[in-house]
Amino acid sequence: MNISSLLSMISGLALAGGSAYVAKDYIEGQAVTGSPEGPALVEVVVASQDIAFGTALTAQSLTTISWPAEARPAGTFTSFDTLLPDTGKPPRRARRAIAQGELIRVSKVSNFGEKVTIVQTLKPDHRAMAIKVSAETAVGGFVTPGDSVDVLLTQGRGAGLKTVTILQNVRVIGVDQDANQETDQPGVARTVTVEVTPDEGQRLALAQRAGTLSLTLRNQEAAAEEVPLESISLNDVLRNVQVQQPEPAAEPARRTVLIRRGTEVSETEIR
Template identity: 30%
Template structure:
C-alpha cells in the first residue's frame, strides 16, 4: 500500500514537471509568433560610434511596453551611428541615432545648424578638469576696454560673452558617461555660426575662461562686465577746474556835486563778479562723463 502511494506521488510530480515544460515552450512560441523582440545593445556603444552586428542582439519585450522608435530587425541597425552613449541591455531607439547614412565621429553628434569649435584650455581655464562632455559652460574674456584711456584704471575689463555652451568633447574623448575630472589641453564646444565668430574673436583679443554652470540652469544673465576701478572700488580724481580771471575793480566814485534844483542821477551799480565754474568727472558703469556747474 505504501509502495502504491509512492508511485502515485511520483506520477504526479512527473506530470507537473511536464506541464511546466510545455507551458514555458508555449509561452516562448507565442512570444516569437507575436514578434515582440526588440534590439538592445550587447556591448557599450560610445557616442559617435558606428553600430556593428556583433554589438547588438534581439531580446523579448512585453508587447504593451515596447518604446517608440525601437527596432525589431537587426539588419536596419547595421552601420548606424549613436549620438548618445548606450549601455549594454538598453534598447536602441531611433532618437538616439544619427540620420541614416551619417558617417561616424564627432560630426555625427553636431546637430543641424550648429558647429563645433575647439578652444585651448589648461587646468585653471578648464575648471580643474571638471569640464566634461555634456556639461554647459559660460565663456568669459579678459581684454582691454576700448573705451578707456591709456592711463586710466578702467583699461582692462572682464566680461561674459557667451552663455550656456554645450561641451561636446574634451581632448579626443566625447564619452558623456564619465564623471571623473580629467585635465586636458583642449575643449570642443557646440555653437551657432554667430557664436563661433564671437568666440574666435574673443580668444584673439584676450584671455578666455570657462565658467561651469548647472545642467538645468537656463536663465540668461546680463552683466556689464567689471573693470579694475570697479573691482577695487576706487574713483578717478576730478580734473582741476580752470582759474577764472579776477573781477575788475569798480570805478572810483566822484565827490558829490553841490545840490541843485534837479534831482541827481543815481550812482551806477558795480557789476557782479563772474561766477566761478567747477567741473567734475562722473563714472557710470564703464563710461565717464564731465559735468560742470
C-alpha cells in the first residue's frame, strides 16, 4: 500500500468518526430540548404500617412519598410537624383503621389529645345501641366489628311461638369492648353494638323486652336493599301435609254354586 492510499484511508476514518460524534451531540441536544418537564412533586405523609382504630400516631408509623402537586388530595399532610405532638403533649389518634401506604388525611385522625370512640365512626343522624347476645343468638361468635346483620325477634310460647325480622342490613360497630374492624377472630360475646337510626333504636329497645333477639350474618357483597319478610309461627314450621291415601281396590265379585251330596253341602267357585 502506497502512502497516498494510507493517507486517504486515515482521512476517511477521521471524517466518519467526527460525523458520528457530531450526530450524537445533535440527537442528545434535541432530546433534552424537546422533552417536556415532569410534573412538580410534593412530599405527602402516608402510613408506614397498619394503624388500628384509636392508636396514637408516632414517627415510626408514618413516612412520606412523592406526589404530583396538582393532584394532591385535599386534607393531606406534607410534613410530620402538624401530625406529631411536641414533647410531653398528648398525641393524635386514628379515628378509623388506616392501612399501610394509605394517605393520612384530616378526617382520619383526631386533634391532639382528643378522645377517640366508636361515636366518631357513626353516620350522621345515627345512634349506637347494644344488644344482649349469646353464642346461639350471635352466629356462634362469628360476628365481628364491620359486619352487617339482620335482627330477628322470637316471642311467644308453645304453638303461639313466632319469629319476625325487625331490622335488616344493620352495621356492627362493636363486639363487647372491641371496635376494631380489622378483627377477624371469632369469640363468644355478651353484647353487640349496632348502628341504628333513632326509629330503629326505639323498635330495638321494645323488641329486647318482648322476646329473644337473634342475629343473622349477611354477605358483604350481597345487595343492601331490604326485602319485606313476613313473620313465621311454629305452626307454619310444623304444619302437617295431609296425604290422601289411595282406597284399596274392591275385590271382584265371586260366582259360586252349591253342590249337595246327600247330607253334605259344598260351595265351589266358578272361574
